[in-house]
Amino acid sequence: MLYFPFHPMLDRAMPIRSLAFTAALFLSSPALAADAPATPSAIVAQAPAGAWRPIAPDALLVMTVEGGKRVVIQLAPDFAPAHVANIRALARAGWWDGESVYRVQDNYVAQWGDATEKKALPPGIAANIVPDYVRPLATLKGAAVPLPYPDAYAPRTGFIDGWPVAMDETSAWLPHCYAMVGVARNLSPDAGTGAELYAVIGQAPRQLDRNIALVGRVIEGIGLLASLPRGSGDLGFYAAGERRLPILSVRLASDLPEAQRPRYQAMDVGSRSFADYLRLRANRKDDFYERPAGGVDLCNAPVPVRQAP
Amino acid sequence: MLYFPFHPMLDRAMPIRSLAFTAALFLSSPALAADAPATPSAIVAQAPAGAWRPIAPDALLVMTVEGGKRVVIQLAPDFAPAHVANIRALARAGWWDGESVYRVQDNYVAQWGDATEKKALPPGIAANIVPDYVRPLATLKGAAVPLPYPDAYAPRTGFIDGWPVAMDETSAWLPHCYAMVGVARNLSPDAGTGAELYAVIGQAPRQLDRNIALVGRVIEGIGLLASLPRGSGDLGFYAAGERRLPILSVRLASDLPEAQRPRYQAMDVGSRSFADYLRLRANRKDDFYERPAGGVDLCNAPVPVRQAP
Structure with missing residues (x-):
């Protein structure tokens, strides 16, 4: 009997040396392997090379x-x-x-x-x-990927060019995560x-x-x-x-x-992998989570970063 | 020249031994002493005995x-x-x-x-x-003090009986702050x-x-x-x-x-002191803050707790 405050495979980015193990776990389960990976960690582990910058x-x-x-x-x-x-x-x-x-x-x-x-x-x-402190959106690289959940501090939040951002209609700024x-x-x-x-x-x-x-x-x-x-x-x-x-x-x-x-390398915030990651950060639906939150805070969805393989 | 990421008197709860110093700072300034204290820390330092439980x-x-x-x-x-x-x-x-x-x-x-x-x-x-994990509101002591800012995880947030709570219409639960x-x-x-x-x-x-x-x-x-x-x-x-x-x-x-x-002792969340504290946590307006946030996250407004004097 091993007690966790969460299932070991199903939370936070895994340390690098555990990624292979995580992937193996999912690949070893035919039912899971047939579907998209069910956790943020698995998404990160399985993201293709093209999802990284x-x-x-x-x-x-x-x-x-x-x-x-x-x-x-x-x-x-x-x-x-x-x-x-x-x-x-x-x-x-x-x-x-x-x-x-x-x-x-x-x-x-x-x-x-x-x-x-x-x-x-x-x-x-x-x-x-x-x-x-505030940058016009037009001066930043790439489109803003919105995080569609309310925030206590800014009208909008999301991700631009690998960074979390808080935003208003015309500008963006980095948040204190x-x-x-x-x-x-x-x-x-x-x-x-x-x-x-x-x-x-x-x-x-x-x-x-x-x-x-x-x-x-x-x-x-x-x-x-x-x-x-x-x-x-x-x-x-x-x-x-x-x-x-x-x-x-x-x-x-x-x-x-x-x-x-x-x-x-940082995950490309415009990639399919990042979209899947965000969706699962907001909606945990694995064995451990009985009740998905249906949302996630900007600072609780860090952009995945890894050492280049 | 002393660099801070914020002004020393104007952020976080002060350690107990600094409270007197904080109060002295404000009392020594006639302009400020005439107004309500301008920081959350000052509110906590000056809260009357009746604001504590x-x-x-x-x-x-x-x-x-x-x-x-x-x-x-x-x-x-x-x-x-x-x-x-x-x-x-x-x-x-x-x-x-x-x-x-x-x-x-x-x-x-x-x-x-x-x-x-x-x-x-x-x-x-x-x-x-x-x-x-979820408690009917009717079973809890005291009215919910709402925190009127949006939250990514729950329909409503606030404070009940000294605790931060996330809420829906009929029930409350403790948040992982x-x-x-x-x-x-x-x-x-x-x-x-x-x-x-x-x-x-x-x-x-x-x-x-x-x-x-x-x-x-x-x-x-x-x-x-x-x-x-x-x-x-x-x-x-x-x-x-x-x-x-x-x-x-x-x-x-x-x-x-x-x-x-x-x-x-924990601060009475129904007290005037706590209302002032919340207002100032959401709207820093002292020398250091050029731009008050106009909001505060539930987990960034901890209920003040102190050793009994």
């Missing part, structure tokens, strides 16, 4: 922390061009090397950069970026430089949408950031005597030797 | 883990009477003493109980609880006994609502559970060689000596 190496930020552990962030240049330009320049200058994760607030954010707040920025870093990465800032109208970054590690703090710049998402290693000890200082800053996590280096994948580059 | 000692489950650290769970007997009866009996029998937290899956759950799945249950534990505690179970129609429990440590997995029994919420120590190392086994179970967190004891506060009992 490579992530450009200069949109992958590789942060190596103590012990050689790796956090990989996908940048969103189309949504935050000025901040992403700064972040690329900071990575190329090695600015974060030797810095730290210095703040972890439970159910909120892990934040990193220069804890002393005194380290000079390299030349060429824009220091007074005009807030540009789990693992999204943003630019810490002081009071407005300062929009921050991108030197101090945070990742969401709890319930989506969507009240921050359109108030602070989001620049990407953690696609590898969010569990490492989310499991750091919480800081006991105000707002989760590490207090004296609490140990900050050392950052060894931060580099763009495109600046790493070919053999060391992580290679990732 | 004590939590009964037999609804507080005190879990002591390695190092003497404490996790306190508020039970919800009106929402899950059969499971809460089991949980009280298991605590009185000392059933969890010496067991462990044996599963931590990132952005999902931490789960505890008997990892061997072989430990006999004490006499009197109901083993075949008929699933009763951050820190909510549920009963791990096998495949349906088994509803689980309550011996194996989990707490939500990520984005609200609301698809589980009405599919699995929720029995309460962690009101102290959720950061401890959420910062445990993630298990590398499938679904976050700790694999061989990974260390489970030892549970020293689990007791009802009512069974502890008076001096050792934690004493907690």
Whole structure:
């Protein structure tokens, strides 16, 4: 007797090494194999190569922390061009090397950069970026794939070019979902430089949408950031005597030797596989679920991302 | 220059030791002191004694883990009477003493109980609880306080008797918000006994609502559970060689000596303070927020809970 809060094969994206197992499970069942896969995980496991889009190496930020552990962030240049330009320049200058994760607030954010707040920025870093949290739909690549369920924060939600988006009639903005990465800032109208970054590690703090710049998402290693000890200082800053996590280096994948580059793909949000995935995220109908929800929150339907096979 | 992803005084419930500081900040500003407090945290800090309701000692489950650290769970007997009866009996029998937290899956759950799945249950534990995830509104205490924003999972949401609820016209159920505690179970129609429990440590997995029994919420120590190392086994179970967190004891506060009992209060959801809190959670209008959301998700407006002063 093994107790789960859900059936093992039927929830969340499986870790990569389990995908083959998941596929085998379904293929081994003639009744199931004849139908479309019945779970989001199975959809992801069986998505054809054409349902995946490579992530450009200069949109992958590789942060190596103590012990050689790796956090990989996908940048969103189309949504935050000025901040992403700064972040690329900071990575190329090695600015974060030797810095730290210095703040972890439970159910909120892990934040990193220069804890002393005194380290000079390299030349060429824009220091007074005009807030540009909202992007005209016409400037973004590809059509919006709507998520047809109500949202407490925005008139519409959906997906564009591999990203979750909140939208109104003419524009789109990135939402503060789990693992999204943003630019810490002081009071407005300062929009921050991108030197101090945070990742969401709890319930989506969507009240921050359109108030602070989001620049990407953690696609590898969010569990490492989310499991750091919480800081006991105000707002989760590490207090004296609490140990900050050392950052060894931060580099763009495109600046790493070919053999060391992580290679990732995101699911094409215009693909049939993604449509099936969304439908099943909103309507679980396998053995475990007696009562499908009939809907899913934007932040509870993360775009599948995988290492290139 | 201190960078925040938000202004320090203007987000999340403050840790208790900061409340006085927050209040002082506002009182020191004549312009602000003349108005109602402008942030949810300030509302909580300034709520009068009459806005708080004590939590009964037999609804507080005190879990002591390695190092003497404490996790306190508020039970919800009106929402899950059969499971809460089991949980009280298991605590009185000392059933969890010496067991462990044996599963931590990132952005999902931490789960505890008997990892061997072989430990006999004490006499009197109901083993075949008929699933009763949904409660008729007429059986619950107090009127529903509506949250007037759309939800992807339920026709209506709000708060009843100190708890967040999803609702239809005639009934209510607890939602899978951050820190909510549920009963791990096998495949349906088994509803689980309550011996194996989990707490939500990520984005609200609301698809589980009405599919699995929720029995309460962690009101102290959720950061401890959420910062445990993630298990590398499938679904976050700790694999061989990974260390489970030892549970020293689990007791009802009512069974502890008076001096050792934690004493907690939840905000009265019918109070003026709670109405103000909700309004400001949905409409941040302080220096940091340029653009109030005009809405808030059910799981992003946790009912304030505090230690009794």
